[in-house]
Amino acid sequence: MRIEEFEESLRRCPVVASVQASDGSPTEDPLTLLRLAFASLQEGAQILRLQGVENILAIKSGTGVPVIGLIKQAYAGSEVYITPTVTEVDALIEEGCEVIALDGTRRARPDRAPLRSLIEYIHRRGLLAMADCDSPDSVRHALEAGADIIGTTLAGYTQESWGSSGPDLEFLREAVRIAGSTPVLAEGRFQEPWQAQAALRIGAAGVVIGGALNDPVKQTRRFVAATARSKANVGAVDIGGTWLRFGYFSSDWKLLSSSRIALPKSQGEREAWIREQAGEFSVRRIGISTGGTVDPASKVVIEAKPIIPDYEGASYDWDGLDTVVLNDGLATAWGHANLPQFAGMRVATLSLGTGVGCGLVANGAIWRGPYGEYPRLNDLLAGSESFEELLGGAALTPTPTESQKDRAVQAARTAIGTLAALWMPDVIVVGGGVGLSDWLQEMIYNLNSDIAEGWVKPDILPSPLGADAGLYGAAALALFAQA
Numbered sequence: 001m002r003i004e005e006f007e008e009s010l011r012r013c014p015v016v017a018s019v020q021a022s023d024g025s026p027t028e029d030p031l032t033l034l035r036l037a038f039a040s041l042q043e044g045a046q047i048l049r050l051q052g053v054e055n056i057l058a059i060k061s062g063t064g065v066p067v068i069g070l071i072k073q074a075y076a077g078s079e080v081y082i083t084p085t086v087t088e089v090d091a092l093i094e095e096g097c098e099v100i101a102l103d104g105t106r107r108a109r110p111d112r113a114p115l116r117s118l119i120e121y122i123h124r125r126g127l128l129a130m131a132d133c134d135s136p137d138s139v140r141h142a143l144e145a146g147a148d149i150i151g152t153t154l155a156g157y158t159q160e161s162w163g164s165s166g167p168d169l170e171f172l173r174e175a176v177r178i179a180g181s182t183p184v185l186a187e188g189r190f191q192e193p194w195q196a197q198a199a200l201r202i203g204a205a206g207v208v209i210g211g212a213l214n215d216p217v218k219q220t221r222r223f224v225a226a227t228a229r230s231k232a233n234v235g236a237v238d239i240g241g242t243w244l245r246f247g248y249f250s251s252d253w254k255l256l257s258s259s260r261i262a263l264p265k266s267q268g269e270r271e272a273w274i275r276e277q278a279g280e281f282s283v284r285r286i287g288i289s290t291g292g293t294v295d296p297a298s299k300v301v302i303e304a305k306p307i308i309p310d311y312e313g314a315s316y317d318w319d320g321l322d323t324v325v326l327n328d329g330l331a332t333a334w335g336h337a338n339l340p341q342f343a344g345m346r347v348a349t350l351s352l353g354t355g356v357g358c359g360l361v362a363n364g365a366i367w368r369g370p371y372g373e374y375p376r377l378n379d380l381l382a383g384s385e386s387f388e389e390l391l392g393g394a395a396l397t398p399t400p401t402e403s404q405k406d407r408a409v410q411a412a413r414t415a416i417g418t419l420a421a422l423w424m425p426d427v428i429v430v431g432g433g434v435g436l437s438d439w440l441q442e443m444i445y446n447l448n449s450d451i452a453e454g455w456v457k458p459d460i461l462p463s464p465l466g467a468d469a470g471l472y473g474a475a476a477l478a479l480f481a482q483a
Helices: 003-012 030-042 053-063 086-094 115-124 136-144 169-179 193-202 216-226 267-281 328-337 387-391 402-423 438-449 466-479
Strands: 015-019 047-051 067-070 099-103 128-132 149-151 184-187 206-209 234-239 243-249 255-262 285-290 301-303 322-327 347-352 356-362 427-431 459-462
Touching: 003 047, 015 030, 030 047, 030 053, 047 053, 053 067, 053 086, 067 086, 086 099, 086 115, 099 115, 115 128, 115 136, 128 136, 136 149, 136 169, 169 184, 169 193, 184 193, 193 206, 234 267, 234 466, 243 267, 243 466, 255 267, 255 466, 285 328, 285 466, 322 328, 322 466, 328 347, 328 356, 328 427, 328 466, 347 402, 356 387, 356 402, 387 402, 402 427, 402 438, 427 438, 438 459
Parallel strands: 015 047, 015 206, 047 067, 067 099, 099 128, 128 149, 149 184, 184 206, 234 285, 285 322, 347 427, 427 459
Antiparallel strands: 234 243, 243 255, 347 356
């Protein structure tokens, strides 16, 4: 097969069906995989990516379509396992594969053979070489070695790449730029149709999709993970500008006990109190709702306002406790979105407490940045002052004047209108000490009655979780997985 013919097949259908079984899967059987391959071919796929001599023999002879073949073989002393040596290359040639996929990184192969020599060997047999890469550097290395096709297959699976739950589209963008006229196949953790569409818009010649098409083990695992919840009771922590709260929740999300103290000035004091509470109830998993931006992966506070002192750089990666931590506006939105009356909806939350927070949950996931960034409504201006200066309890004080209330009411109307216009939620839930005050709730009641002509607006409701919304949101982080 010439590269032009390969690209023409991709133009007819850019989906490459990877028909492989997970380790230990009952589908690891050549005839079973052949049937799965037929299912993908029946719907339009024209190229298959296959692993293993017996599987390739059965599927190649049974379908007759072009195959990207590889053999996964581990060797002691080498991290390379995708077609690592000429032995595997020879076996794939024997099976009639049109394209041979092999590790395209700079990592040392078991026989120390350079990538270039393997690709030249493949070319001498009249076949195409696909280099499975993990980083921009490996793309350059593979191109220099003569690879005909670049794949993003190893992104997130080596020490040189950053793992994620979805495909690494930024790496794909860079790979397409570096590769120039050499076709790039997007591969690795593609699970949704929009991700495949994005890959093609970026410039990929095709998208290799495996588990989402042909692996019931991975699909079942995905749904089991999405519906997982803690089987044990959990702790919940709400860190605000005034109070530090702890809640003890049952595994079915019932608040069994709660306590609070005035917010300690140092992170060390806060950690000590939280650990003390966790020890009292013997919980090992804790959800934490807090002001500031917290990276959910590293559990480090990236930035925070002085309202919580001694905070930037604080870490919640604590020994002995399994912590799940996120900004309080996001956590509170997650809590509301898991209530029976809101589940499955597009739910926005506006939290008006000591500060101003907000969040959106749509399609079962919290709308946030990759490092836990939250929507900065609090810093936006409503006239000459920010929403936080007009609506935050720290600025209003416990006894706001009538003038402050009037300005806060107007600011709240603007904030709610902004969330409605930008996010188009089904419902906006308003909570927090200020948000649940009688004088602001009167405005919300009037706003619900004031339907502007031609504007389909969301329901605007007070939080059914009351003053404990932050704790329920934190507990929801610990109990319920995001989709």
